[in-house]
Amino acid sequence: MRINKFISETGYCSRRETIRLIKAQRITINGLICEQNSIVIEGDVVLIDGQAIARKTESVYLVLNKPLGITCTASKDVTGNIISYINHPTRIFAVGRLDKTSEGLILLTNDGDIVNKMMRSENGHEKEYVVTVDKAITESFIEEMSSGVHILGVMTKRCEVIRVSDNVFKIILTQGLNLQIRRMCKALGYRVLKLERIRIMNITIDGLERGKWRNLTIDELNLLKQQLAYKLD
Template sequence: MSDSAALPRLSKLMAERGLCSRREADSYIERGWVKVDGEVATLGLRVSPDARIELLAQARGAQQERVTILLHKPVGYVSGQAEKGYQPAVSLILPERRWGGDTAPLRFQREHLRGLAPAGRLDIDSTGLLVLTQDGRVAKTLIGEDSGVEKEYLVRVAGKLSAEGLAKLNHGLSLDGQPLRPAKVWWQNDDQLRFVLREGKKRQIRRMCDLVGLRVLGLKRIRIGKLMLGDLPQGQWRYLAPGERFD
């Protein structure tokens, strides 16, 4: 194996640095919109991990045109592709469903739906904040392997929870044979818990509650990173405004 073959691909390194997604990186490289150490890069190029990578103006412009949407997902919609007769959440992104309180200086365009994908799951029987994005940087921030962005939930439950059970919800449970990261869980009121997680396994909160003898009656996500669901009405959406960040 040659020395260069052991080096990372440019697209992988760009994604790891949070410049864009790997798919976007390949597109930009193919168009000649990326320079490495001052030279225009070619597709499939392998580079040193400390290489100087520059996105040209065309790539930066393409990124600025990509939108991120915050949706208050109702129960009965799936986060991703349509399944079992249920509509995907993206079907709610219609101009008439845009929240009147949206302050982002964007006019809705059909192009904003192209490649729009959920950055994280919200179960069909759950409601609350769902992020849909065209931007690979946002997706990496929220669902990348090393993402530590907090997600906060209000969870209405039935059953008795001991002090030991509450302690286990905070730290000490495992799912799918793997220990869960420490969480923050406390009573919000008599029948509702507040969960703050830094990971998102499938149906994680419902399965955690099962393990300590609780049944989930309702689940609502109210925060992702720095952004709150706030006054966004159920079934409506808004754009991520300039200057807003999740981390």
């Protein structure tokens, strides 16, 4: 199988992170520097930074109510990185990201397959946010946000926008452009003061204190896998 699939299945890191390791020439196969499309076959010796990869023994699925100031990266040399913050005994990585100045729901796991399915999917899978902006929300703002805003050279997909109060709204997205909500608001003359993600698909942070994490329940995990077209056991 391809090297990125091989490593993600060990639970060491996601396919995206594997690409970074390959570019940094930190992976070898049978003593040779790994390339982007290298194939691993049975009996090959795959090392990262000269060390063998330990295969995961049990899948871990966590939900964190991320506080401000935590960076969604696996790089331990980044101050305030999410992996050191969680300090879980199993090697895990975040599914997607929230920028450092945003807060709320982040999923973390050692299941590379579920990460790949979710990251491929911006695919109609809903993510819900509560957003506070710097001035009163108008009907025109709600209509334009809902219909699509031109950012990063593209028009954003239609989405659901609900006014909560004068300067607070909820938004449900099915895509994940870089800093999408902040860029959309800026394009319409608004500045985001607070951004909190409260739901990804069927997973919410209801009842979870800011800065705390918990394991997904069996029911949550089964429904999540159903939505990602897994075959359940």
